[in-house]
Amino acid sequence: MNVFMPNTLAEACDLCAKQPDLIPLAGATDLLVHWPLRQSEHDKSYLDLSKLRELRKITWAADSLTLGALTTYWDVLQDSRAKSEFPLLCESARQVGAIQIQSRGTWAGNIANGSPAADGVPVLMAYDASVTLTSKSGARSVPLHEYYTGYRKSVRRTDELISTITMPLRKYDFSVFHKVGARRAQAITKIGLAVTREASAAAPWRVVANSVAATVKRCPAIEQLLQSASPIRKPDDFSSAIAADVTPIDDIRSTADYRRTVLARLLYHSLNGVCPSVT
Amino acid sequence: MQEHFIPSPIHDRSAAVSIRFNLNGRDVDIPIDPTERLLDTLRYRLKLPGSKEGCGEGECGACTVIIDDLPANACLIPTFQVRGCKVRTIESIPASSLQPMLEAGATQCGACTPGVVVTANWIKEHSDVLASNTMRALMAGNLCRCTGYDGIIDGLEKWIGKPPGGRS
Amino acid sequence: MQRLEGLSKLSGAERYLDDEPLEGTLKGCLWGMTVRSPASRGKIRQISYGSDFDWSHFVVVEPRDIPGPNETYLIENDQPVLAPGYVRHMHEAVALVAHEDRNLLRRAVASIQVEIDPDPPVLDFRIAPRPDQIQRGTDNIIKRLQIKKGDVHAAFANAYKIVEGEYETGAQEHVYIENNAMSAWMEEGPNGDVVVVRGSMQCPYYVLNALKHALQRDETRVRVIQAPTGGGFGGKEDYPSTIALHCALLALKARRPVKIIYDRSEDMAATPKRHPSLVRHKTAVAKDGRLLAQHIEVILDGGAYVTLSPVVLSRGIIHAAGPYFCENVLIESKAVLTNCVPYGAFRGFGAPQTIFACERQMDRIAHAVGLEPVEVRRINLLRDGQTTSTQQIVSGGTDRHALLDSAVRASDYDKHKRESEAFNKTHPYLRRGIGVATVLHGAGFTGNGEVYLNSKVDVGGRSDGKIEVLAASTEMGQGTNTAFTAIAAEAAGLNATDIVIGVPDTFRVPNSGPTVASRTVMVVGKLIERAIDDLAVQLGQNGKPLRGSALKAAISDWHKKNPGKELKGRATYAPPPNVKFDDKNYVGDAYATYAWGVCIAHVEVDLRTAAIRVLDFTAMQDIGKVINPVLAKGQVQGGVVQAIGWALSEEFKFKDGGMLNNTLTNYIIPTSDDVPPIRVIFHETPYPFGGGGAKGVGELPMDGPAPAILSAVAHATGADAKAIPLTPEKLLSLLPQNC
Structure with a gap:
């Protein structure tokens, strides 16, 4: 195993440019699962980002919040403004694994790992986050809902690293996050849902679901349904929009049917009385 | 297959990386194999086997250690990542302080116990976290199969000095 | 008195086997690993060892290296130490490999391909096997047992109501936090060399007998030492014999010490589980709620080898009629061979399975005759002087009715019931309910078992x-x-x-x-x-x-x-006076005494997700004299939480009869945040023939929680669930659409 241990982002980008097979490593909470059994992965090359101090910053600007790529769940839970401005970040952070994972796992690592069950990604997406990808040749910003191109696939090139995550500071008059796992802590998401409604916007709803498609996914059909005035009187009234947006499967953790049904119920009960057409 | 076993030399793949960190208040500077997990470094290289391996997947918390003042699973940490860090293990907690946990029945088989005690001790040292988290939520990263958790929670309450929850 | 080794455990000073340095008796120690079957049934065509490794540096053990019979000594010696050319379940041990570099060993073992010519496996114990699936006798049945008291058929003719039900329970993994660990080395003794085995285990003499048998050595040339053991729950009752044999065979061949430490996924995949069960009840009930006849059929999945299935079945049927008096009882039962991972001992040993069925049936009887669940139990609970299904006259002085009454009081049963019903009328998606179970557990070995143990x-x-x-x-x-x-x-x-x-x-x-x-x-x-x-x-x-x-x-x-x-x-051992059991006809004193318990669960169901949360739990237990209150309470609380897991989340997912979800990420045991404080109350009725006046405590707590919780879910939602684990996925299908 080769491991490169840069001290600056520039060094890290140089290394990435030279060696496209480098696997970036932040909190390592995904990589090291059952590590002794995964001997073939011991032969790969890794890029340890954990000491890039410049990436471990939470920056509040006048119109945005920027999380450096090494920001952990615990860091956000300790930030006094996060709870009032971006409450869903705290709600999701609190439900990631348990404190031992919250202290090491990073938001950017959660994005980069690309699991459809990623706990941190739905709320970031619901807050309209964008990701800065930095390489030797510069930086570009990608809206998070356009980041994934398929199951564990993304627009990130091998010479790029996620350097920051930025969310616009906006007024939301409604937001909700649900994580449905097999237990209250230390659970992998069976169905996740994050919904925000931006105050005084033309298209106010953002609905994001996870563990119901190949990627964490924004749900345009559900968003449109909420925006339209068509009445929703029961959970099943979400069914066709859900079918248009997501493709849940049966797997080791749950069933497609459960995922669809519960997503509808969570939408219905969360929005009942909030969205005027849901009663 | 062969009838006679020919011993081979130990494959020492170590010494590829040299790292320095602070362990239980003392600086250590050691060569490690880059594939080594912190848990293995502690248990097999530094002969501190108090941290246990229950699952190797970051679920059970039996390997909980404190890194830069936060609990973490040593089975999920490549040792090279703790360079420059302060690492505290169960071995840094004196047995003499653990009487309240003992009296409440916080340990039975003992396999999860060191991890439980490390997390509990961290909660005790940062009891302000209890303003926004329940003890049961904070302890949820430490799976125990013997106690049903009451002994642990009662013990931690006693240890912190909080009056017990009023349950008979 | 405080736990003797408590501070040592709390401070991390206790040394389990994997904690010990490779010094002293373990100097020059090799690591051992097991090569396992990739299929559930078939002939081993070939074992191919990866060409990237110089195998002369590895110790390899195959069946021909076993000095004696290739058999694991237990009830029937049908389980091989290493599969002798034919495998009967996924992850069955096929060969053993050892090397001093653990990582190199892992790579080498991963390079080994076991090729199987498959035969049709039996993967569902509930379905009668086809001829090409028969592997034992003419019907794959490992054991049949029957209990008969009175005349059920006559009683059915006169019943006010007949209530029928079919109940199922799933496999359960022990999840002791210390995985299996064993070491072996050679010593010189007066009669020649001695194989010494030291490791994590419940029963050193089981291990000794297994070593004597397969290694063909007498007890002067095999020695078994227990190392500190990090949890067992029955999971380290029989399987350590197999691991000890594996370790000893490697040490004998290498002439060096060998250590085998399972990782979690191997431990979960390869070691025995709790037997899955299917139990059918047909009960004749009088208008006042009295049980007139119980006809019960118990079927256990016996797994790929006999292991302990006959005795698990035995304990299962003796508990199947519950702590109730009924004049006419017929219990028919069988354990069936399948090609699933072998099942073995697990806290409760068959009783939790049959008690689950009995208690769910009692709720449904209550419903059928219009009685409250507590009432139907009060009417039928055994009184001293009455007889159990094996016609054992109950004695000992425990007032089971008082036990039930005090559990009802201590749990605020009536108040919770009222408040839950009011709450359910107003809340859009949460439903609360309360449930009860009354249970018994025979202490010690069944029937004449203690006499035979001597x-x-x-x-x-x-x-x-x-x-x-x-x-x-x-x-x-x-x-x-x-x-x-x-x-x-x-x-x-x-x-x-x-x-x-x-x-x-x-x-x-x-x-x-x-x-x-x-x-x-x-x-x-x-x-x-x-x-x-x-x-x-x-x-x-x-x-x-x-x-x-x-x-x-x-x-x-x-x-x-x-x-x-x-x-x-x-x-x-000398049996207590006047304890007699006819183990041919299953008549008489099945146990010298029984522990008794009442469980009351208060739950909340979220109709959106069908998730069940236990809000409050009361366990009232009569375990004789309590020797150590902290330890006894800990046993009950731990048992209850283990049972909550079995009831709600611990779903064993099978693939080809093996465990698919063999990780702690995907096999869901409760965390501290998933369970409430468990209220434990002891009712002490000293038992004169038990140490310090005690009866058994370890298993009773496993019996009541699952049915009490399902009873509470039924009260909360009307969902009449008959199978566990009652995962949200399963409960969802029992709830109305559009909740």
């Missing part, structure tokens, strides 16, 4: 005057050593500091029987009392036993007069 305990008087307890009963977290110390100190009239507990080592301790069946404190504890009596009488005059400081002084004096000699008191 357990022995020695106590040694040491030259410093202290008394050493020598028993093969093991500490695995349940508190054996602490309880034995308390019992011995009380019997000798000495302080706890004057008692020493000897390490279970078959060269030093007699066979006090396996550490199972909630028998340790009750049966072995009593033997300790009697062995101390024996010692005290030996040292006293004219048959008058010495106690206290006089005993201690006499022990020291004896050693001064007999330097270098051993002073021992001994005891061998």
Whole structure:
């Protein structure tokens, strides 16, 4: 195993440019699962980002919040403004694994790992986050809902690293996050849902679901349904929009049917009385 | 297959990386194999086997250690990542302080116990976290199969000095 | 008295096998690993060893390296030590490999391909096998047992109502936090070399017998020592024999020490589980709710080998009729061979499965006759003088009706019930409910089992005057050593500091029987009392036993007069008077005594997700005299939480009869945040033939929670669930659409 241990982002980008097979490593909470059994992965090359101090910053600007790529769940839970401005970040952070994972796992690592069950990604997406990808040749910003191109696939090139995550500071008059796992802590998401409604916007709803498609996914059909005035009187009234947006499967953790049904119920009960057409 | 076993030399793949960190208040500077997990470094290289391996997947918390003042699973940490860090293990907690946990029945088989005690001790040292988290939520990263958790929670309450929850 | 080894465990100083440095007896130690079957049934065509490795540097053991019969000694010796050319379940051990570099070993083992010519496996015990699936006798049945009392058929003719139901329980994994760990090395002894095995285990003499049999050595040439054991729950009852054999075979071939430490996924995939069950009830009920006849059919998935299935079935059927009086009972049962991972001992040993069915049936009987669930139990609970299904006359003085009443009071049953019903009328998606279960658990081995075991305990008087307890009963977290110390100190009239507990080592301790069946404190504890009596009488005059400081002084004096000699008191099991069981017809005293319990669960169901949360739990337990309140309470709380997991989340997912979800990420045991504080109340009815007046405590807590919780879910939602684990996915299908 080769491991490169840069001290600056520039060094890290140089290394990435030279060696496209480098696997970036932040909190390592995904990589090291059952590590002794995964001997073939011991032969790969890794890029340890954990000491890039410049990436471990939470920056509040006048119109945005920027999380450096090494920001952990615990860091956000300790930030006094996060709870009032971006409450869903705290709600999701609190439900990631348990404190031992919250202290090491990073938001950017959660994005980069690309699991459809990623706990941190739905709320970031619901807050309209964008990701800065930095390489030797510069930086570009990608809206998070356009980041994934398929199951564990993304627009990130091998010479790029996620350097920051930025969310616009906006007024939301409604937001909700649900994580449905097999237990209250230390659970992998069976169905996740994050919904925000931006105050005084033309298209106010953002609905994001996870563990119901190949990627964490924004749900345009559900968003449109909420925006339209068509009445929703029961959970099943979400069914066709859900079918248009997501493709849940049966797997080791749950069933497609459960995922669809519960997503509808969570939408219905969360929005009942909030969205005027849901009663 | 062969009838006679020919011993081979130990494959020492170590010494590829040299790292320095602070362990239980003392600086250590050691060569490690880059594939080594912190848990293995502690248990097999530094002969501190108090941290246990229950699952190797970051679920059970039996390997909980404190890194830069936060609990973490040593089975999920490549040792090279703790360079420059302060690492505290169960071995840094004196047995003499653990009487309240003992009296409440916080340990039975003992396999999860060191991890439980490390997390509990961290909660005790940062009891302000209890303003926004329940003890049961904070302890949820430490799976125990013997106690049903009451002994642990009662013990931690006693240890912190909080009056017990009023349950008979 | 505080747990003896408690501070050592809390401070991380306790040394489990994997914690020990490879020094001393483990100097030059190799790591051992197991090559396993990738299929559930078939002929092994070939084992191909990866070409990237120089295999002359590895120790490899195949069946032909086994000196004696390729059999794991247990009830029937049908389970091979290594599959002899034919596999019968996924992950069955096929070959063994050892090397001193653990990572290289992992790579080498991963390179080994086991090729199987498949035969059709049996993967569903509920379906009758096809001819090409028959692997035992003519019908794959491992064991049939029956209990018959009165005449059920006549009673059905006169019933006010007949209630029928079919209930299922799933496999359960123990999840002791210390994975299986074993070491073996060679020593020289007076009769030649000795294979020494030391590891994590419940039953050193089971391991000894297995080694004697397959290695063809007598007990002077095999030695078994228990290492500190991080949890068992039955999971380290029989399987350590297999791992010990594997380790010993590698050590014999390598002539070097060998250590086998399972990782979690191997431990979960390869070791035995709780038997899945299907139980059918047909009950004749009188208008007033009395049980007139119980016709019960019990089917257990016996797994790929016999292991302990016959005795699990036996305990299962004896508990199947519950703690109720019924004049006419017919229980028919069988354990069926399948090609699933072998099932073995797990806390409760068949009883939780049949009690689950019985208690769910009682709720449905209550519904059928319009009675409250507590009432139907009150009407039918056994009273002293009445008989169980095996016609055992219940005695012992426990007032089960008082037990039920005090559980109802302590749990605020009526108030919770009222408040839940009011809450459910107003809340959009949360539903609360309360449920009850009344249970019994036979303490010690079934029937004449204790007589056949013929357990022995020695106590040694040491030259410093202290008394050493020598028993093969093991500490695995349940508190054996602490309880034995308390019992011995009380019997000798000495302080706890004057008692020493000897390490279970078959060269030093007699066979006090396996550490199972909630028998340790009750049966072995009593033997300790009697062995101390024996010692005290030996040292006293004219048959008058010495106690206290006089005993201690006499022990020291004896050693001064007999330097270098051993002073021992001994005891061998003697059954309590008038306990008789006909184990052919299953009539009589199935157990010397029973522990009794009442469980009350208060739950909340989220209709959106069908997730069930236990809000409050009361366990009222009569376990005889409580020897150590902290330890006993811990046993109950831990058992209840283990049962909550079995009831709600611990779903064993099968693929080709093997465990698909063999990780702690995907096999869901409860965390501290998933369970409420467990309220434990003891009702103490001392049992004169148990150590310190105790009955068994270990298993009773496993029996009641699952049915009590499902009863509460039924009250909350109307969902009449008949199978566990009741995962949200399963409950969802029982709830109305559009919740």
